[in-house]
Amino acid sequence: METWNLLEYAAWGVSALLALYMLVDWLRVDSTYSEDVLTSSREGELEAITEEHHV
Amino acid sequence: MAHYEAPKQSKASQLIDVLVLVALTVGALFVPLILNMAGAAKTVASPEENPTWESLGQNAVQAAQYEKLGFTPETAHDLILARFDYSFTFGALLVMIAVIVLYYWLMLRFSEVEYREVIAEKFGK
Amino acid sequence: MADIDITSKDIDGMGPHGTKVGLLRVLGPAHIWALGVGIVLVGEYMGWNFAVGKGGAYAALIACWVAGILYTCVAMIDSEVTSTVAAAGGQYTQAKHIVGPLMAFNVGLYLVFAYTMLEAANAITAGYLISVVASMTGYSGELDQRPFIILVIMFLAWLNYRGVLATLTFNLVITAIAFCAIIVLFLSTSGILGGGIMQHAALFEGHELPYGWIGVLAAMHFGLWYYLGIEGTTQAAEEVRSPARALPFGTLAGVMTLAIAATLTWYLCSGVLPWEYLGDGVNGSVAPLFDTARLSGSTGLLWFLGFGTLFATLASANGCINDASRAWFAMGRDKYLPGWFGAVHPRFRTPYRSIIFLVPIALIFALGAPLDQVITFSILSGLLEYTFMPLNIIMFRKKWPMGTIKRGYEHPFHPVPAIVLLAICATVFFAVFLGYGTQLVAMIGFYIVVSLWFHFWRYRFVNRGTQFTMPWPKPAGY
Numbered sequence: 330m331e332t333w334n335l336l337e338y339a340a341w342g343v344s345a346l347l348a349l350y351m352l353v354d355w356l357r358v359d360s361t362y363s364e365d366v367l368t369s370s371r372e373g374e375l376e377a378i379t380e381e382h383h384v
Numbered sequence: 385m386a387h388y389e390a391p392k393q394s395k396a397s398q399l400i401d402v403l404v405l406v407a408l409t410v411g412a413l414f415v416p417l418i419l420n421m422a423g424a425a426k427t428v429a430s431p432e433e434n435p436t437w438e439s440l441g442q443n444a445v446q447a448a449q450y451e452k453l454g455f456t457p458e459t460a461h462d463l464i465l466a467r468f469d470y471s472f473t474f475g476a477l478l479v480m481i482a483v484i485v486l487y488y489w490l491m492l493r494f495s496e497v498e499y500r501e502v503i504a505e506k507f508g509k
Numbered sequence: 510m511a512d513i514d515i516t517s518k519d520i521d522g523m524g525p526h527g528t529k530v531g532l533l534r535v536l537g538p539a540h541i542w543a544l545g546v547g548i549v550l551v552g553e554y555m556g557w558n559f560a561v562g563k564g565g566a567y568a569a570l571i572a573c574w575v576a577g578i579l580y581t582c583v584a585m586i587d588s589e590v591t592s593t594v595a596a597a598g599g600q601y602t603q604a605k606h607i608v609g610p611l612m613a614f615n616v617g618l619y620l621v622f623a624y625t626m627l628e629a630a631n632a633i634t635a636g637y638l639i640s641v642v643a644s645m646t647g648y649s650g651e652l653d654q655r656p657f658i659i660l661v662i663m664f665l666a667w668l669n670y671r672g673v674l675a676t677l678t679f680n681l682v683i684t685a686i687a688f689c690a691i692i693v694l695f696l697s698t699s700g701i702l703g704g705g706i707m708q709h710a711a712l713f714e715g716h717e718l719p720y721g722w723i724g725v726l727a728a729m730h731f732g733l734w735y736y737l738g739i740e741g742t743t744q745a746a747e748e749v750r751s752p753a754r755a756l757p758f759g760t761l762a763g764v765m766t767l768a769i770a771a772t773l774t775w776y777l778c779s780g781v782l783p784w785e786y787l788g789d790g791v792n793g794s795v796a797p798l799f800d801t802a803r804l805s806g807s808t809g810l811l812w813f814l815g816f817g818t819l820f821a822t823l824a825s826a827n828g829c830i831n832d833a834s835r836a837w838f839a840m841g842r843d844k845y846l847p848g849w850f851g852a853v854h855p856r857f858r859t860p861y862r863s864i865i866f867l868v869p870i871a872l873i874f875a876l877g878a879p880l881d882q883v884i885t886f887s888i889l890s891g892l893l894e895y896t897f898m899p900l901n902i903i904m905f906r907k908k909w910p911m912g913t914i915k916r917g918y919e920h921p922f923h924p925v926p927a928i929v930l931l932a933i934c935a936t937v938f939f940a941v942f943l944g945y946g947t948q949l950v951a952m953i954g955f956y957i958v959v960s961l962w963f964h965f966w967r968y969r970f971v972n973r974g975t976q977f978t979m980p981w982p983k984p985a986g987y
Binding site: 332333334337338340341343344347348350351352354355358362364365366367368369370371372373 | 528529530531532596597598602643646648650652653656657659660663664666667670839842843848849851852853854855856861862864865868976978979980
């Protein structure tokens with residue numbers, strides 16, 4: 330049946346769109362923000378906060 | 385202990401590291417496949433000529449379920465008779481045990497060396 | 510308590526002053542349950558039945574329960590350690606603080622492997638399901654499954670990219686539906702409501718233990734599949750509002766849910782499908798619950814279980830993307846992997862680079878390898894991880910005895926769970942050896958090679974003292 334062929338093309342199309350969205354957004358974010366801000370996340374944040382409250 | 389200052393890694397070097405890791409990963413999956421050593425294939429030891437449900441060892445209920453699933457004795461023949469081969473040699477078993485023990489030993493050994501360094505730097509001597 | 514000021518602004522890597530963009534703390538216990546059960550529930554819809562093929566229906570049930578014990582130990586141990594070490598990366602971060610950097614690197618890779626392979630297996634199954642639907646609705650040609658496999662991975666990666674709350678809320682909904690589908694199928698076919706179609710006695714006749722007891726051992730290999738991935742709940746530690754409470758609760762509730770679902774699934778499928786068909790997940794029953802619904806003769810059940818299967822695969826792949834990217838991100842953040850991966854999206858607050866990077870990797874496996882191989886690699890990585898856990902808890906209790914640090918949850922009967930877990934892991938190694946010895950050796954060979962690579966090359970980029978981020982005193986014996 331035709332419908333399933335159309336669905337196949339639709340799946341290809343939507344996949345490509347989603348991939349494109351992520352790629353574009355990724356490049357835009359990387360060029361807008363500095364690397365220092367983007368990779369500033371540090372482990373153990375929560376522990377540090379509780380420690381500040383208790384010590 | 386002296387404070388260890390890690391060098392900054394260049395973009396190109398980062399990329400190479402990722403490529404190495406991906407290549408190793410894909411290799412680990414596909415090399416056994418390509419060499420055809422990916423085991424656990426089932427084989428039919430003694431095929432039945434002109435199979436019937438009885439000769440395949442199926443009782444009435446079992447045969448009825450197969451028919452509901454759309455099988456005939458001919459099409460179900462391989463599915464029903466194929467068996468795994470669980471025979472193994474003790475040599476191979478010993479090799480496997482050795483590999484696993486060696487792996488964890490290596491892991492704990494190297495980790496311990498690195499860990500002492502971490503603790504020494506973090507807490508001081 | 511701690512003899513170091515971990516909020517120091519001078520020491521690199523100390524939170525929270527360093528963090529400008531971090532992961533978002535928005536999740537509650539229900540999301541943790543959805544993450545844990547969501548990843549695993551697909552195991553009841555497909556894959557577990559390879560255990561039937563390995564040793565017959567009874568062997569699969571024994572394997573199911575023994576694996577249940579294994580995972581109870583895993584959940585107990587994990588809950589204790591993770592309620593104390595709450596950070597993205599889960600077991601990776603635990604290993605880093607307790608065993609050492611190289612072990613941590615290996616554990617991180619186990620996690621990424623187990624989840625990425627599982628994600629690939631889910632995408633393969635989803636593609637297959639869509640092709641079944643196509644042929645059921647009268648499509649005569651051969652459906653190209655590839656675009657659907659790619660779509661599944663792309664869509665879920667996109668969802669993960671856009672934020673964790675939406676991702677796991679979506680998971681909560683579809684997991685709940687998939688779980689209800691199993692319950693409804695049980696109620697309507699077991700004879701509790703209306704006529705039952707279960708014929709256990711007649712179907713088992715003459716095939717009780719087709720391989721004898723060695724088959725029971727062999728079945729252990731795929732017995733893990735009933736629960737594989739539940740330990741992934743710890744990956745959400747940095748995104749949960751109160752990790753010390755939500756993580757143990759979500760994980761233990763998850764194991765109980767799964768033990769129920771697994772037993773019901775076994776009961777339903779083995780009472781309807783002959784074991785040879787049920788046990789062959791490639792040429793026989795790819796989706797056993799769906800096949801059971803097919804034989805029930807009810808169109809409603811058929812569609813419900815069809816959707817249940819599809820939702821279960823989606824929920825699982827979704828959780829896998831979430832967990833694998835967290836582990837990859839945590840390793841990047843510590844420079845165990847290139848630091849580039851340690852980035853957080855400033856608006857969506859997700860580890861976006863890790864999510865994107867793992868998409869093509871998942872696609873390679875989903876499009877290039879057969880299902881049982883992918884499952885085996887996932888199980889092997891999981892198994893190596895479970896073998897690490899008893900070592901981990903024993904060292905944890907030794908280095909920081911009870912009372913020296915605050916634990917969110919303390920598991921009872923130590924060291925019994927650790928010893929039981931180690932013993933069951935040894936049994937599963939033997940089971941894997943019986944069928945997939947070559948892959949086992951190839952896999953461990955791979956880990957040995959990358960370990961040497963890490964120790965002699967990669968580790969130079971890692972700062973030593975700063976990677977230890979917990980506010981704990983010096984471990985005993987150092």
